Amino acid sequence: MAKITLSNLRHSYLPNPSGPADYALKEIDLDWRDGGAYALLGPSGCGKSTLLNIISGLLNPSEGRILFDDKDVTDLPPDQRNIAQVFQFPVIYDTMTVRQNLAFPLQNRGVNQSKIAERVAEIAAMLEVEEMLDTRAAHLSPDNKQKISMGRGLVRDDVNVVMFDEPLTVIDPHLKWKLRSKLKELHQRVKATMIYVTHDQTEALTFADQVVVMQEGEIVQIGTPVELFERPQHTFVGHFIGSPGMNILPATVENGAAMFHGNAVALEGNVTGSGGTTELGIRPEFIKLSDAGIPARVRKVSDVGRHAVVETIVGDIPVKAVVDSASVEQGEEVHLTFEPAQTRLYRDGWIATEVAQ
Amino acid sequence: MKTENQKAWFFVLPVLILVAFNALVPIMTVVNYSVQETFGNNVFFWQGLDWFEQILRSDRFHAALGRQFLFTFLILIIEIPLGIIVALSMPRKGFWVPVCLVTMALPMLIPWNVVGSMWNIFTLPNIGLLGYFMNDVLGINYDMTQQPLSAWITIIVMDVWHWTSLVVLLSYAGLVSIPDAYYQAAKIDGASPWKVFRYIQLPKMKTVLTIAILLRFMDSFNIYTEPFVLTGGGPGNSTTLLSIDLVKIALGQFDLGPAAAMSLIYFAITLLVSWLFYTLMTKDDAK
Amino acid sequence: MRKRSLIPILYIAFLLLPIYWLVAMSFKTTGEILSGFSLFPQTFTLQNYIVIFTDPTWYWGYINSILYVSLNTVISVTVALPAAYAFSRYRFLGDKQLFFWLLTNRMAPAAVFALPFFQLYSSVGLFDTHLAVALAHCLFNIPLAVWILEGFMGGVPKELDETAYVDGYSFPRFFVTIFLPTIKAGVGVAAFFCFMFSWVELLLAKTLTAVEAKPIAATMTKTASSAGYELGLLAAAGTLTIIPGAIVIYFVRNYIAKGFALGRV
Secondary structure: OOOEEEEEEEEOOOOOOOOHHHOOEEEEEEEEOOOOEEEEEOOOOOOHHHHHHHHHOOOOOOEEEEEEOOEEOOOOOHHHOOEEEEOOOOOOOOOOEHHHHHHHHHHHOOOOHHHHHHHHHHHHHHHOOHHHOOOEHHHOOHHHHHHHHHHHHHOOOOOOEEEEEOOOOOOOHHHHHHHHHHHHHHHHHHOOEEEEEEOOHHHHHHHOOEEEEEEOOEEEEEEOHHHHHHOOOEHHHHHHOOOOOOEEEEOEEEOOEEEEOOEEEOOOOOEOOOOOOEEEEEOHHHEEEEOOOEEEEEEEEEEOOOOEEEEEEEOOEEEEEEEOOOOOOOOOEEEEEEOHHHOEEEEOOEEOEOOOO | OOEEOOOHHHHHHHHHHHHHHHHHHHHHHHHHHHOEEEOOOOOEEEOOOHHHHHHHHOHHHHHHHHHHHHHHHHHHHHHHHHHHHHHHHOOOOOOHHHHHHHHHHHHHHOOHHHHHHHHHHHHOOOOOHHHHHHHHHOOOOOOOOOOHHHHHHHHHHHHHHHHHHHHHHHHHHHHHOOOHHHHHHHHHOOOOHHHHHHHHHHHHHHHHHHHHHHHHHHHHHOOOHHHHHHHOOOOOOOOOOHHHHHHHHHHHOOOHHHHHHHHHHHHHHHHHHHHHHHHHHHHHHHO | OOOOOHHHHHHHHHHHHHHHHHHHHHOOOHHHHHHOOOOOOOOOOOHHHHHHHHOHHHHHHHHHHHHHHHHHHHHHHHHHHHHHHHHHHEEOOOHHHHHHHHHHOOOOOHHHHHHHHHHHHHHOOOOOOHHHHHHHHHHHHHHHHHHHHHHHHHOOOOHHHHHHHHOOOOHHHHHHHHHHHHOHHHHHHHHHHHHHHHHHOOHHHHHOOOOOOOOHHHHHHHHHHHOOOOHHHHHHHHHHHHHHHHHHHHHOHHHHHHHHHHOOO
16 A cells, blocks of 8 residues: 655657647656555546556556656556556456456465465455356356456555556446445455546545546546536536536626626626636526526437426527426527526636635 | 258258268279279279288388378477467557558468469579578578478478468467457566466467377378378488379379378378367366 | 567568579579579579460460369359358258258369369369360369359348349349349359369369360470470469469468458458
């Protein structure tokens, strides 16, 4: 178990990167607290797997250092970093039994037999795979295979960090939540630092204490699930997290007040900075349909169970609202009101309002 | 899952007709010859299983069969490991992959008698590249028309030259199908290169290796043209493999009955050994 | 990394050495070949090639070989396609036995079949035709083509077929316009192997022909024995037999690499 520090990390797959566009990872500075449960969230190609492979040592960064408990490990190979990684597709050794699979990492490190037997039994109990210990691993179902590959990581009691690279991709939907809660439980028991890479916001938000959102090789926000939902630092986070995502609306700023489609809109706090492209961000959950406010026309209403999503257009700009019950119909003229404390201004994508007092 | 459909037979029919035409009629002819004796003029006498008995008891057949097994054994024990080693050390991606594949496949695309002629030219003492090198540079007395050992080494090296690439290509196909994650997991688990080979690469290559071993067995056991062109079975009878002997009997001496009986025994041995290989190598999967 | 690439380099050098020698020989005069060892042709000559390209018995050998090999490749792949489809999609009475029986035909020593083949094709009046050789080579090429194609087709999900039927495609139209393009790498690999095995086989081809369809390889053996020791000519003829194979493999090189990765081969 260890604290992990990434310092000035940059990586490019090209031999001679010239501009920022050549970098798969742009300037990462990050501390992962010892024993924390982290999620690394972002769309495909945002650099999250690159970052993961750099931490595990499968990739050498172009620039920057990686420290485990303040000890520089940048030049150490994966097997000397004491890390564990669970891959997207379950990696198991087909010709071995489950027991041999679990014992493999310990045997390679020359641990004595009685210690191995003890650890394997312990991990098997934790994963609830005791009754299949002597079956050939090749014959297991995907979720059990994934459990075994997790087990191979957890069997070593000296692991600094366990990393998961979209581990639920090939698992049947009805087993996903089971494995996910197993993961959560494991984290509480072994208290190892865990990093969970995914593009699925539900997985990230349910697993992690801290979510790191990445886009195009950059970290856009680090925070608890609630922080990410309520106060996205960047329009990307607002858009990416939540279902439906945050409304991002073109806006202008006149004398410190925001104007959207000819209407003045109250913000959470004072506007900071100047210039650039400005946009309003408000989550559909904080928009109300009322008699007064910004005029809009309902384009579509979809009932999604406990609430309904109303898609409206203001001029030609689509705005979504989430309401408890669908009391409007398609084509109806309505008025929208934005909850001021949840309405934020973004300048060139980044938040540009002060926190409400 | 496959669906039951007897109409599928219609799809198989053209294949069945063509292969049966080529396989059944000739094999019936062979069976027919094998139980008869002829003194020419298309007059045949019933002979029963005498030819079979005679062949199975003949020293000549035993010697040829022994040489054949020795040849096939040496071929397999050299070509399979060599093919795996070359495949393991080949690049996995990039410009050199097609270059390697194309040049390696080249020997397999040369007509078999040309392969024989080519190695003949290559090994001629004093004027062939290999012959010159062995005799005039290294000072080793090497002449495959005179020495059985030289002849044996030459046909073995020729076959290794000709067919190892098949093992390379098949093993390579097995290797490139292994996802990167396996290698990464092995690195993290601290596995040595030997363990990576033993527990990841070898199991993943098993299917293609079964095919490679089977093909190499069948083809080396039936080999005829290349050694015939190169050594003609000589010097003496030292490189007279089974099929060379068979053709000597059938076409050289025109002893159709014994030749036919020998063909059937030959075919039966090939079938039996292939089947044994196949069941042995696929045994684990059935469990 | 550098050390590892030494093995393929040495192996390829080993493969190319005899080929180099054949090519070098083909540019030497007979006098130079017999007079002693020389690594490069001392008096470079094209005479051997000129003989081949001006003598019809020589160049017709090439044309004959290419004709029956192409014919065989087309026949083998065409009939193997529906059969492979049946094996990969349906269960039917005797399917496993049939598949195994097909494979056993690869195990029959060609030497066994030489004489009966001669009699068979003589009796049906096909002796000394390109079709005879093309049909005879089906014996070992069809099983191989079925085997390879079945592997590739097994990798195509059945849903593709079902979707096409739902969309109202008839079977032949589905097979030609949708299925074939999907497995074209497999067709390429199968055609390549058929071409290869038909091109390199000589025993049956020689047995089944006399004049009209005589393959180049047979012309070579005759020259080797009758015209004395014309090594240069033999080497030139041999060199020319490598070219068609090299061209074919150059065209299918990407299919081969991809085919190996996709199919179960």
